Amino acid sequence: MILFTGLALAKVKIKGVSAGSASIFMTGFIFGIYGLHSSEHITALGLMIFMYAIGIHSGPSFFNSCGKKGIPYIIIALSVSFSTVFFTIAASKLFGFSTKTALGLFTGSLNSSSSVAILYDGGWGTGMLSVYGIVYPLGLLSVVFFVQLLPALLHKNIIREARRAGYKKKEEHHYIIRRKFKVKNEDVIGKKVHELGFDEKYCVHVARLYRGELTMTIVDNIRLIKNDVLLLVGEEKPIGKAGGLIGREVIDDLSVDPFVESRQIIINNPSLHHSQLEVIDFMNKYHTIVSKIWRNGIELEPKGNFTFEKGDTIMALGNPKNLDKLEGYLGTKKAMSGEFDLSSISFGMALAFILSKLKLSIPGFGALTLGVSGSALLIGMMFGYLTYLGVIRRNMSSSAESILKELGLGLFLAGIGTKSGSGISGLNMTVLAQMLLSTFVIMNASMLFVFIVCSRLLKMNFIKSLACVCGGFNSTTAITTLTTIIGSDDPVSFFASAYPLSLFAIIISSQLLAIFMHF
DSSP: OHHHHHHHHHTOOBTTBOOTTHHHHHHHHHHHHTTOOOOHHHHHHHHHHHHHHHHHHHHHHHHHTTSGGGHHHHHHHHHHHHHHHHHHHHHHHHHTOOHHHHHHHHHHHTTOHHHHHHHHHTTOOHHHHHHHHHHHHHHHHHHHHHHHHHHHHTTOOHHHHHHHTTOOOOOOOOOEEEEEEEEOOTTTTTOBGGGGOHHHHHOOEEEEEEETTEEESOOTTOBOOTTOEEEEEEEHHHHHHHHHHHEEEEOOOOTTOTTOEEEEEEEOOGGGTTOBHHHHOHHHHHOOEEEEEEETTEEEOOOTTOBOOTTOEEEEEEOHHHHHHHHHHHEEEOOOTTOOOHHHHHHHHHHHHHHHTOOEEETTTEEEOOHHHHHHHHHHHHHHHHSEETTEEOOOOHHHHHHHHHHHHHHHHHHHHHHHHHTOTTOOHHHHHHHHHHHHHHHHHHHHHHHHIIIIISOOOHHHHHHHHHHHTTOHHHHHHHHHHHTOSTTHHHHHHHHHHHHHHHHHHHHHHHHHHHO
16 A cells, blocks of 8 residues: 555656655655554565665665775765764754664755664664654755755856857667668669668668568668669667658558567676776677667666766667677677566575674674665675676566566565654654754755865766766756756766765765764
């Protein structure tokens, strides 16, 4: 019931923005106030699945960011951690908050489901969860309002700043399509296919040439004769221009064409790390087209100056033989859309369970353990980056990975939501006001500090600084708001780079905060 209601509310959008998975938590929170409880076993299962999926999604970018080019994002992650911990401790000392309240403030203000998952697994119970639930909405809205109000306070025209930085207005998504054209134009008859120059002029690839009953796949040096049929692959408008030079369109069923397919490929070749898309030259070297790119589950625009990182996933379109060659160069074929790999999931979960039982004894402090959530996160990170663990290979489609993450998060949020709601009855209005005021200060003071670090210390432009604030505070809602306002998806790449390091920095900071406040 909680999942159904929460997911239904998540579909409601206001100006293109929805609350997403937060709707599940808030639904559970309300149900918990009225005494409804969920199964501990389901909550624990959701916790483990969620942390494992987070590791798979963020592992590649986390390890990739450990190099020289990742230094700016390491600085951003440290800035987020330092500022939020500092202001949380300051608020706790000022108002006399307990350790559980401080942890709830920290995780709720940052909307850090990952941190609250590990703290929950470590034994910090209902008191922390109740505070987390109370301040969660304000924390969610804080980043969204910050990216809109800061430009106004600084008298900045955010759209003008975006154009000045070179972020062009986004157009409608250009889907890669296939169309056939029959050679009728006398100007192209007798020319070789490569002499048409469609690849260079229009980014349109001639994938097949049909001559009577004969189908030719290697066509560059074939001279065209009247009534030849060319299969063109590319975006709709360029194909229309190229097709107009050939003759007239042939209408038939291309959906079952065995000669052209799309394939998701994971970039595992270390030599391609930080290589640009235009340098690899997919069109001329491999006769394929890149239609989509994903990083950390976030779809990015395949522009010529796009810089790849190890672990990125592309959607390539071409004939099977060319795709096989491309796959051999780039890395690993990804599973078909929607395909789950239960063997790797169960293997990863088993490793995480075994690792969670290991303890490190420290004299005078006690035993340290990663717990189920920390172990699942670590194994997921390793599996996400390496693809192979021993003889087991992780092979799931991007959509399947997203489903796994959302399933785990939904089960976990529904469980802790009811616990949060059940513990709210003991709070008085004065303490509630102090919590909300603390959240307001923690978030806005920290975001301003991180923005100054980005713009002054790291010399980032105004829009990039805002995008890194969104990434540093892990707010997909805020980056959606920012890109909608400026009409460009370019800042999403900065968000995707800042997100994973800050995610793990916040998780570690929550543990350090727990230790500091406890002692």
